Amino acid sequence: MAETAKQFLPLDGQVAVVTGASRGIGAAVARRLAxxxxxxxxxxxxxxxxxxxAQSIRENGGQCEAVPCxxxxxxxxxxxxRAVEKKYGRLDILVNNAGIGNFQGKLHELPPDDWDRVLNTNLRGPYYFIRAFAPLMIRGKSGHIINISxxxxxxxxxNGAAYAASKWGLNGLSASVAEELRGQSIRVSVICPGSTATEFGDHSAKNESKMLTAEDIAQxxxxxxxxxPQSFVSEISIRPTQKP
Ligand SMILES: NC(=O)c1ccc[n+]([C@@H]2O[C@H](COP(=O)([O-])OP(=O)(O)OC[C@H]3O[C@@H](n4cnc5c(N)ncnc54)[C@H](OP(=O)(O)O)[C@@H]3O)[C@@H](O)[C@H]2O)c1
Known part of the structure; x- marks a missing residue:
């Protein structure tokens, strides 16, 4: 009798939270991890x-639930x-990807509300998610936290000083938290992409065919x-091969 070969899935049994998964890089990461x-x-x-x-991931045989936040x-x-802890009792991968840009002018002309929006999304957001999930990972004695810088x-x-500040800040946060958690086998990594063809920012002056794709970041x-387990890639910069 012919046996059905079970496909090897490297993340079988693992749980991943991806922020900013509704489009762009986050959606590609969610699809790839699924x-x-x-x-x-x-x-x-x-x-x-x-x-x-979530529906398209499930139609392709993956598991995904949508949790607005x-x-x-x-x-x-x-x-x-709380919902992830109750349902799964574990978290293996947290991808802090949600982010917004602001490239509209000089810092001294930037309205304080815009500064807050950028910093709160790009820097406070990852802090909130690490605060919510690091204890669960510590209890599980493993985990990956990946911050998309x-x-x-x-x-x-x-003309993008607030955005730059949020991402320089995220790099400093990532390297510091990495040192706080690596003793507990939790690896905190930061990915620094160059221009990636998504709806983010204004790419009209660039040649989109030369830009990175969201799937490149998911890779x-x-x-x-x-x-x-003994290897810890802490930081990756990724650029398009040709300047777009
Ligand atoms: N594209 C690039 O060239 C590029 C280059 C380097 C780094 N990055 C970084 O990559 C990350 C993803 O960018 P992308 O290119 O995929 O941009 P995108 O297509 O604009 O997607 C941004 C994602 O973030 C979510 N988001 C924004 N504000 C949020 C909030 N307050 N709470 C929850 N989710 C929020 C959006 O979903 P909702 O609107 O549904 O909330 C969306 O899913 C960002 O951190 C960005 O800084 C992008």
């Missing part, structure tokens, strides 16, 4: 886009933490979460 066998908890603010993502809202982030977190960005996430 094909590797992880149960995906996809979060973002837009419930319709999230539901569509604004990363700047502590109560909502804590509710996601930017090359803007390593370079000056004229890096896949590499990080499949490292051997």
């Amino acid at each position: 094909t590797m066998g992880a149960k995906i908890v996809a979060t973002a603010r837009n419930p319709e886009s999230l539901s569509q993502l 604004d990363v700047t809202n502590l109560a909502q982030v804590e509710a996601v933490g 930017s090359l803007a977190g390593k370079n000056p960005v004229p 890096v996430v896949a590499m990080i979460v499949t490292q051997a």
Whole structure:
């Protein structure tokens, strides 16, 4: 009698939370981790886009649930933490991807509300999610926290100072938390992508065919979460091969 070969899925049994999963890089990461066998908890603010993502992942044989959450809202982030703990009792992978840009002018002309929006989403959001989920990972004695930063977190960005500050800050946060948690076998990594063809920012002056794709960033996430236990890739910068 012919036996059905069971496909090897490297993340079988693991649970992954992806923020900003309603489109772009986050959606690509959610899809990729689902094909590797992880149960995906996809979060973002837009419930319709999230539901569509979750449905398309399930139609392709993966597992995904949509959990709307604004990363700047502590109560909502804590509710996601409680829901994941109750349902799964573990978290293996947290991808802090939700982010917004602001490239509209000089810092001294930037309205304080816009500064708050950028910093609260790009820097406070990852802090809230780490605060909500690190204790669960510590109890499980393992985990990956992957923060999606930017090359803007390593370079000056004229007319995008708040965005640059949020990403330079995220790089510092990531390296510091990595040292806090690596003793407990939790690896905190940061990915710094260059221009990636999504709805983010204004890419009209660029040649989109030369830009990175969201799937390129998802590929890096896949590499990080499949490292051997003794290996810790802490930071990856990724650029398009040709300048777009
Ligand atoms: N594209 C690039 O060129 C590029 C380059 C380097 C780094 N990055 C970084 O990559 C990450 C993803 O960017 P992307 O290109 O995929 O952008 P995108 O297509 O605009 O997607 C951004 C995602 O973040 C979510 N989001 C925004 N504010 C949120 C909030 N307050 N709470 C929860 N979710 C929120 C959005 O969902 P909702 O609107 O549904 O909430 C959406 O799913 C960002 O951190 C960005 O800084 C992008």
